[in-house]
Structures are given as C-alpha cells and as structure tokens.
Amino acid sequence: MEGKKLLLVDGHGLAFRAFYALPELTAPDGTPTNALVGFFNMLQKALEDWTPDMWAVIFDAPGPTFRHEAYPDYKAGRKPTPPELKVQVPIISELLGLMGVPVVTRPGVEADDVLASFGCSAAREGVETLILSSDKDILQILGPGVSVLRPGRGVSSFKLMDDQNFREEFGFPPSAMTDYLALLGDAADNVPGVPGVGDKTAKKLLADHGDLDGIYAGLDSLKPALRKKLEENREQAYRSKELVTLLCEEEENVNGLLPADGSREEFLSRCKALGLQKLAESMAPPEKGGDGRPRSRVGGGPMDYYVFLPEIEGKYPMGLTLKSFTLAGPSETRTGAAPAEALEALASRGGESVLFPDYKTAVACFGSGLIPAARVMDFKTAHYLLHPDGSGHDPREALSGYEGLSFGERARLISSGYRELAEKMGRYDRLGSLMKETDIPLIPVLVDMEKNGIGCDIASLQTLATDLSERLAGIEEEIAHKGGERINLNSPKQVAWLLFEKLGLPAGKKTKTGYSTDISVLEGLSAMGAPFDEVPSLLIEYRELAKMLSGFVHPLEKYAGEGSGIIHGVFEPAVTGTGRLSSRDPNLQNLPSYGEWSVRIKKCLHPAAPGNVFVSADYSQIELRVLAHLSGDERLLEAFAQGRDIHRETASWVFSTDPAMVTGELRRVAKMINFGLLYGMSSFGLAQRLGIGRAEASDIIERYFKALPGVKNYLEKSYEDAKRRGFAATLSGRIRPLDEVPVSPRDRDALRRVAVNTPIQGTAADIARKAMIDFAAAFPSSGRVRLALQVHDSLVCECPRGEEENVRRSLEKIMEGAAALATPLKVESKTGESLAEV
Structure with a gap:
C-alpha cells in the first residue's frame, strides 16, 4: 500500500456546501439538482488534481451518535435540513454507487470520525491521504501524509491545508485544534466552549501554553478577567474538547476503498433522466473491466506536437524579457536563453503545431510573427473557453503541482492537461473551431493594439486634475457654509448626521449601520426642491467628481506618465463570462459618457502617432439585431x-x-x-x-x-434549453456552463438572466472579435492604419489625416460583413482628433 494515494470525501458536508453555493436547478421532472451539480463539480476537480489510486465518500448515518448520549444538547437548535437538499443526498449516493465508488456510513458515529479513522489508518500504512471537507474539526488529524482540501467560494475553488500552512495560519500545531475548538466552542454543533474567549485569545493561549492542560496549569500568569472565565468554565472546556475530538484509533481496511466496476449504462440513463448531460459526459464510469481510476494529468501518451515554455519576466505588455525557454516535442527537447534562439527553434518546426501555456504573453514578448495562428494551441485560451466564469486559466493555477516540476515535467503536464481540455471541447459543437478561427487569431491583434497604445495629453490631464480638485474643495466649502459644520464628505456616517440630524431633512431608508445616504436617497432629497435640495445636490456633484478624479483622471495620469505620453492599456480576451473583452491598466472601456468633465477627459486622449486622426464605428443596436435573428420574430x-x-x-x-x-x-x-x-x-x-x-x-x-410573440418564445426556450444542456451558448458556439456562474443563491432569477442574455450579448461579442481580426488582416500592423481601442460594440482605429474617409468606408464594410444574420448589421461612424469627437 505504501506510495498509494487516497481521497476521502465528506459526503454530507460537500452536498450541503454545493446546495448553498448554487442557485436553484431542477431536473425535467422538477427534482432539485443544484446540490448534485455542485457536489460532482467539486469532486471532479479534486479527482483531476489529485488522481488517487483509491477513494471513497463518507456520509453521516441516520440517528444519534455517542456524542448525543454523552451530551444530550449536542447539535440542539440546529435547523432541519431543507427538503430540497434532503431529496438530493440519496441521489448523490446512488450515482456514486453506479460509478463504482465506495460509499461508507457507520451508525453511532459521525462522518468526520470515519474520515479521521480511515485517514489515520492510511497514514500508518504509508498511504498519502487527501480529505475533501470544509469541516474545521477534521484539521486536527493533519500531519505527515494527511492533508485537507477545503472548498472555497462557489464550487470551483479550493484551499489545501497541510501541517505547515496550518501552523502558519493558526500559530500552533494541528494536534492542538481540539484545544482551540474547546476554547472557542462551535455554535453550529452547540459545543459551548469558554464564553468570552474568541479566536485571537484562543490562538495566543495555545501559542503560549501548548494545549488545554498547559493553559489551566498556567492560570496564574493570565490577566484576572481571562483567568476568571477559564476557571468558571473549566468543566465545560474539557467537555467541549471531548465533543470535538475525532475517533482515529481504530484500524480500517483501506484496501476496501479500491474502486469497483461501475454500471456505465445505468449511470448514463440516470443522468439523462435528471437532465445532467455534463455530468454524464465527464463522470461516467469506464466499461466493465476498465481501470476505475481517474487518468493522471502528468505523462500520458507521446506528444505529437511541441510545447513551448518560455520563462518571461517583467511588466506586461511593454517591459517583458525572456530569461530562458524550453521546447519539448516528440523527438527532442531544446533549451536556450536568447529570443533569436527561441524564434529559430519555433520556425524550425515546419508544419507542426506548437502548444503555449499563455500565447498572449509570448506574443507580447516576441512579437506577432511567432508562428502561424493555424498551428498555435493555447492552454490558457482552451481553459477559458471551457470555464469562462472561472479564474486561474494559466497552467500555474489550473494544474496542480506545476510549480514544483522541472521544465520537461511541466511540458508533459501541460500537454496532458491540454489533451483533457481538447477532449472536453470536442463534446461541444464548434467550440474547437471558435478557438482556432477567432480566439487565437485575435490575440496578436490585441497585442498590437496594446503596444501601439493611445496618446495622452499629460499637460491637459494635469490641468483637468487641478480643476477637479479645486471644484471639490469649493463644494466642501459650500456644504460647510450651508450646513454650518465642516465634515468628512467621504464618510456616510457623517453625511447622514449632517443631513438628517443637523439639517433635519426627511430621513430615508435605514441600514444596520445607520441611515442610508446612497445616490437614490440623495436624488430623492434633491428632487424635493427648496429648501431640501441644496446640500443633497452638492453631495451628488461631489461624489460624481470625486469618482471622476480617482477613478479616471488619476489612473490615466499614472499610466500615461510611465512612458512618453502613450497609454499601453491591457485588453483581456479571457476574463468575462460572455466573451466580451475586458480592459485594465487603465480601464479604457468605461470612460464617463456625459457632461463637461467627461468631454474634457476624452479630449486628452488622441491617436498615438503624430498626424493621425481617429475613425470610430459603432454597431447600431447589435444586441436587438441578434435577438431578431435568434428569435425569428x-x-x-x-x-x-x-x-x-x-x-x-x-x-x-x-x-x-x-x-x-x-x-x-x-x-x-x-x-x-x-x-x-x-x-x-x-x-x-x-x-x-x-x-x-x-x-x-x-x-x-x-x-x-x-x-412580439417570437421574442417571448425565444426567451422561454433559451432558458429551458440552457437548463437541459447545462450551459448557454452563442451563435458561434461559445459556451457558458450555468453551474459555474457566480450568482447569489438568494437571486432565484439570476441563472434565467444569464441563460437568456449570454447567447445575445455573447454573439455580439463574437461578432466584434471577428471584425477586429478582419480589420487587422485588411490593414497589417506595419502600416499607419491600426486599431486603437475596442469598447464592446464599437471599434476605434487611427489613420493618417487625409485617409480617414477611405478608412471609414473600409471599417464600416468590415464590421457590417463580420456575420451573416437574418437582419442586416449596421454601423455608425465618426472621425475626430480625440476620443471626445468620436
């Protein structure tokens, strides 16, 4: 058994977390499925990252445990399990059985006791054990060979806890976790603890005294108030320790956790009845006699393409330099340190494909002539296309154990991980072709746009910053004069005091922290007219201008000041759930749209090349045109x-x-x-x-x-289709899995909105991407006509003065021809010297 890997899963704990992490999902017959979907999502990720030889899921058995007998009030007051969750637990257990997964329940004890017992037994036999659980009690058994994987927010993030990072976080060894819980108590389980002892105090006591016995032996060294609390609750503290201590002394048959043959056909049939197509595809057991283990993500078959691993340092996009590179392939592995060597190594590959961990960063470092887009494979893009609402698309975050490997091992890990991604993409119509035809060809276009940048009149921007600061100071003086008091206008509490107590204005809605002074309240007061409107109107103006200064002017100053008046903003193609591009450092897609100050900000932004002018074109009502096409109304x-x-x-x-x-x-x-x-x-x-x-x-x-009956039918059908398939999709084949969308469980209509809007907004985003690629092909980056900015439905380019009319006509033609819809695409174009004019 030594050298084997074991995964133990807290069944009820994981189902409970999944139920509250995801909004309502239902099977075709109305059975709730959100806990099912979330449970198997978390389980699949753990299996892929850990690749265990053995694994099992442990559930609580019905009925009382030995803790209830010793302490009748144990878990008293806990709310009953919601019926929508209760009905899903047996289905989870049933599906696990059909997969051939050992499912363990044991009367009289809790699932945590069984997890601890198996974990300790496995460690004694030299089996490396990972426990998937969010229960803090289980942390007490951390030690050599035993780690705990704790689910984070949603159903796609985890935190690994081992002996070392436990000590770093808590300040004492895992063996003292029972003492910590004995002091702190656990309201969820009605474990009393020591009243008045909180997290910080408990950690300090254990850091100083080691354990509960040490604390009580050293009572005389403590402050009187704390000593009194501990003395009065000594019996309660030790009883609490008994309640939170897990049973891990019994020897368990770890060999019994080897996976058995599953029933593939029954599993697929059950998933189909539940409307869980994605689960059926990803978690179905192998045919009889097959290896029930998850495939290892390191190794795999020989590579039939090359993996290019550059080690790049510096600031994106303008300050990147190559430290070294590794090119690993079917018959050779090459290394080097010079960019020329890297380019030569890539060029020598002839017609073979090359896999990049992050193609965009490589292009920014080496230029857009790296390798033809048709031969490029990109891990980061593939991961994003499958998980658009996730994060960590880079292999460093997406692949477990990446950082500890050699470059050759990293290449094999990336290759294996990419094969899995490619196999999953193959399950969706056109997702692979979308990557090849749109998302990868777009990357050099974005890098060129970032490197060309956009010009900024720094002197005018600094004058604007001064004017805004002076106006803000003037508003402060006016409010101080009218209110008779000088307050901090950025403090909601002080503003509420001024409005509702000092000035006696009608109070609005009240929150936990006091009366609200949000924009709706201020606008309501302002609309009441004299004498109520003066100070609220000034506060509205103050907040708008303060946001203008800190949110727009200062960031533009910062990034323009890093070079010769050129802002090299970053455009991210792999961030949003719908496929829209995202802008950062600074955000050039979210500049203010209205008012005098907005115009002044945009006047500071001009073409990067001297003598050039802007040409912009904006799709007219593209989302409604997409709706007309999709609905056929x-x-x-x-x-x-x-x-x-x-x-x-x-x-x-x-x-x-x-x-x-x-x-x-x-x-x-x-x-x-x-x-x-x-x-x-x-x-x-x-x-x-x-x-x-x-x-x-x-x-x-x-x-x-x-x-518009066609629209109504489409909106209803799109939601039902997305629920049935488990994802929403654009016209181009871009997907958005519903179980990965970060929505609040309280917002029951959130997934409906996502399912309805994603095909429309996402299709519009795909059309914009295609237009950018087509424009770049028509005007190669070496010329003076080039893209400067993309703001969702509009493109802004720059060209030499005198050529703007020809460029305008070309831009209109390219954008209107980017997609063939049932209704024509129309654009409206402008030219100008600055962004204020376009």
Whole structure:
C-alpha cells in the first residue's frame, strides 16, 4: 500500500456546501439538482488534481451518535435540513454507487470520525491521504501524509491545508485544534466552549501554553478577567474538547476503498433522466473491466506536437524579457536563453503545431510573427473557453503541482492537461473551431493594439486634475457654509448626521449601520426642491467628481506618465463570462459618457502617432439585431430590414399608436423595455425605473410580448434549453456552463438572466472579435492604419489625416460583413482628433 494515494470525501458536508453555493436547478421532472451539480463539480476537480489510486465518500448515518448520549444538547437548535437538499443526498449516493465508488456510513458515529479513522489508518500504512471537507474539526488529524482540501467560494475553488500552512495560519500545531475548538466552542454543533474567549485569545493561549492542560496549569500568569472565565468554565472546556475530538484509533481496511466496476449504462440513463448531460459526459464510469481510476494529468501518451515554455519576466505588455525557454516535442527537447534562439527553434518546426501555456504573453514578448495562428494551441485560451466564469486559466493555477516540476515535467503536464481540455471541447459543437478561427487569431491583434497604445495629453490631464480638485474643495466649502459644520464628505456616517440630524431633512431608508445616504436617497432629497435640495445636490456633484478624479483622471495620469505620453492599456480576451473583452491598466472601456468633465477627459486622449486622426464605428443596436435573428420574430425582422427606428416601432406596438405620433418619452420607455428584457428586467425593475405601479409595469411587459410573440418564445426556450444542456451558448458556439456562474443563491432569477442574455450579448461579442481580426488582416500592423481601442460594440482605429474617409468606408464594410444574420448589421461612424469627437 505504501506510495498509494487516497481521497476521502465528506459526503454530507460537500452536498450541503454545493446546495448553498448554487442557485436553484431542477431536473425535467422538477427534482432539485443544484446540490448534485455542485457536489460532482467539486469532486471532479479534486479527482483531476489529485488522481488517487483509491477513494471513497463518507456520509453521516441516520440517528444519534455517542456524542448525543454523552451530551444530550449536542447539535440542539440546529435547523432541519431543507427538503430540497434532503431529496438530493440519496441521489448523490446512488450515482456514486453506479460509478463504482465506495460509499461508507457507520451508525453511532459521525462522518468526520470515519474520515479521521480511515485517514489515520492510511497514514500508518504509508498511504498519502487527501480529505475533501470544509469541516474545521477534521484539521486536527493533519500531519505527515494527511492533508485537507477545503472548498472555497462557489464550487470551483479550493484551499489545501497541510501541517505547515496550518501552523502558519493558526500559530500552533494541528494536534492542538481540539484545544482551540474547546476554547472557542462551535455554535453550529452547540459545543459551548469558554464564553468570552474568541479566536485571537484562543490562538495566543495555545501559542503560549501548548494545549488545554498547559493553559489551566498556567492560570496564574493570565490577566484576572481571562483567568476568571477559564476557571468558571473549566468543566465545560474539557467537555467541549471531548465533543470535538475525532475517533482515529481504530484500524480500517483501506484496501476496501479500491474502486469497483461501475454500471456505465445505468449511470448514463440516470443522468439523462435528471437532465445532467455534463455530468454524464465527464463522470461516467469506464466499461466493465476498465481501470476505475481517474487518468493522471502528468505523462500520458507521446506528444505529437511541441510545447513551448518560455520563462518571461517583467511588466506586461511593454517591459517583458525572456530569461530562458524550453521546447519539448516528440523527438527532442531544446533549451536556450536568447529570443533569436527561441524564434529559430519555433520556425524550425515546419508544419507542426506548437502548444503555449499563455500565447498572449509570448506574443507580447516576441512579437506577432511567432508562428502561424493555424498551428498555435493555447492552454490558457482552451481553459477559458471551457470555464469562462472561472479564474486561474494559466497552467500555474489550473494544474496542480506545476510549480514544483522541472521544465520537461511541466511540458508533459501541460500537454496532458491540454489533451483533457481538447477532449472536453470536442463534446461541444464548434467550440474547437471558435478557438482556432477567432480566439487565437485575435490575440496578436490585441497585442498590437496594446503596444501601439493611445496618446495622452499629460499637460491637459494635469490641468483637468487641478480643476477637479479645486471644484471639490469649493463644494466642501459650500456644504460647510450651508450646513454650518465642516465634515468628512467621504464618510456616510457623517453625511447622514449632517443631513438628517443637523439639517433635519426627511430621513430615508435605514441600514444596520445607520441611515442610508446612497445616490437614490440623495436624488430623492434633491428632487424635493427648496429648501431640501441644496446640500443633497452638492453631495451628488461631489461624489460624481470625486469618482471622476480617482477613478479616471488619476489612473490615466499614472499610466500615461510611465512612458512618453502613450497609454499601453491591457485588453483581456479571457476574463468575462460572455466573451466580451475586458480592459485594465487603465480601464479604457468605461470612460464617463456625459457632461463637461467627461468631454474634457476624452479630449486628452488622441491617436498615438503624430498626424493621425481617429475613425470610430459603432454597431447600431447589435444586441436587438441578434435577438431578431435568434428569435425569428417577424415584426422585429421586418422593422430592421426596412431600416425603421426600432424603439419608435416598439412604442407604437406596445402603446397602440401610430409611429409618427410616438413622443420622445414613449420612445425612451420602449428603449428601456427593449434592452431591459434582454437582461432579465422584471416588472418590479421596470416599475422602479419608470416610477409607475408594478401592475402597470406588468401590463406593459405583457403587451410587449403579445406584440412580439417570437421574442417571448425565444426567451422561454433559451432558458429551458440552457437548463437541459447545462450551459448557454452563442451563435458561434461559445459556451457558458450555468453551474459555474457566480450568482447569489438568494437571486432565484439570476441563472434565467444569464441563460437568456449570454447567447445575445455573447454573439455580439463574437461578432466584434471577428471584425477586429478582419480589420487587422485588411490593414497589417506595419502600416499607419491600426486599431486603437475596442469598447464592446464599437471599434476605434487611427489613420493618417487625409485617409480617414477611405478608412471609414473600409471599417464600416468590415464590421457590417463580420456575420451573416437574418437582419442586416449596421454601423455608425465618426472621425475626430480625440476620443471626445468620436
């Protein structure tokens, strides 16, 4: 048994965590499945990272335990298990049985006792053991050969605890965890502990005295108040220690945890009935007689491509340098340190494919002529395409044990990990082709855009910062004069005191920390008119300008000041769940849109090359055009085909009036409905936005769907399809697994909104990506016509003055031809000297 690996899973604990981590999910027959989905997601990740030889899932047995007999109040007051969770636990156990997984329950003791008993027995036999559990009690058995994997937020992140990092976090050895819990108590299990002793005090006591016996032996050295608490609760502390101490002395048959043959057909059939297609594909047991172990992620078969591992240091994107590289392939491994050697090594590969751990960073270091995109494979892109709402797409974070390996071992690990990703991508229509045709070709385009950068008039920006600071100081003086007191305007507590106590204004909603002074409260006071509006109006202006200064002007100053007035912002293609690009350092996609100060900020941003001007083109209502295509709604398609104003038309349909009679206000309402329903806006949300009753808002939405039945059918069908498949998908094949979307369990409609919006917003994002690739192909990066900025539905390029009309026509043609929809794509373009003009 020595040298083997064992995974032990806390069944009830994992199911409980999964149930509360994911929103409501149901099978076709209405059976809840969120705990099922989350449980097997966490289990799969642990199996892939740990690759055990043996594993088992331990569940609590029904009925009381020896702890209840010794202490009748044990776990008293604990809320009963929700019926929606209770019904899923037997199904989890059933599916595990069909997979051939040992499932263990033992009457009279808790699952933690069985986990500890097996863990200690395995360690004594030299078996390396990992326990998947969020229960802090289990940490007491950490030691040589025993680690604990603790689920983090959601169902996709974990924290590994071993003896060393336990000591670093707690300040005492794992063996003293029982003493720590004896002092602290555990409200969830009704373990009393010592009242008045908290986390910091307990840790210090154990760091100083070692254990509970040592603490009571050294009572005289403690402060009187603490000594009194401990003396009065000595018996209770020792009883608490008995309750939290796990049983781990019995010898267990660890050999009995070897996986058995599963029942593949029954497992697949059960998953199908539950609507768990993704689970069926990823966790189905092998055919009879097959090896029930998860495949190792290191090693695998020989590579039929090369893995290029550059060791790069410095700041992205302009300050990167190569330290060394390794090129590992079917017949050779090459190393070097010079960029020229790396490029020569890649070029010598002929027609063979090359796998990169992070292609974008490599392109930024070496340039966009690395290797033809058709021969590129990228681990980070593949991981993102399968897990768009996850994080840690880089192999360093995605592959367990990466940092401790040699470069050759890393190459094999990345190769093995990529094979798994490629196999999973093959289960989805067009996901692999989306990577090859869109996401990888886009990377050199983004790097060129980052390196070209965007110009910034630093002197004008500094003048703007000064003006904003002076206006903010002026507002402070005005408020101090009108309120009769000088306060910290950035303190909600002081602002609330000034408004509601000093000035006596009508108080709004109250939170746990006092009266709210959020924007809705300030706007409500401001709308009341004199004498209530003066200070609230000034506070609104103050907050807007403070955000303008700290959120936009200062970051632009910082990044423009790093070079010669050129901002080299970063555009991330692998961050958002829908496929939209993300901008950082600084965020150039979220510049303020309205008002004098916004114009002044954008006037500071100009083309990077002297003598160039901006040309911008913005897709007109692209998401509504995508909706028309996906829904096939005849009215929408006809209106777009005839070039009519879609919001005016919507107002005429909903409010039964001639389009020519639609007022600006009715058009505004129709626009709000058109875009709001794409994002799952409810009647409550519409009522709030329009300032009307909920019944009236419901009536408006009902009339909207009556006028556009194709849209209603599409929105309902897209949600049902996504629930059935387990993911939402764009027209191009980009997927978004619903069980990985970070939503609050309290927000019951969150997944519906994601399922409805992702195909629309994601398809629009894919179209924008394609347009960027096509534009870059039409205007190679060596020329003076180049992309400068992408803001979701719009592209901004720069070109020499005098060429803007030709470039404008080309940009319009490229963007309108980026996708063939049932309704034509239209763009609106502008030219200008700065971003304020486009």
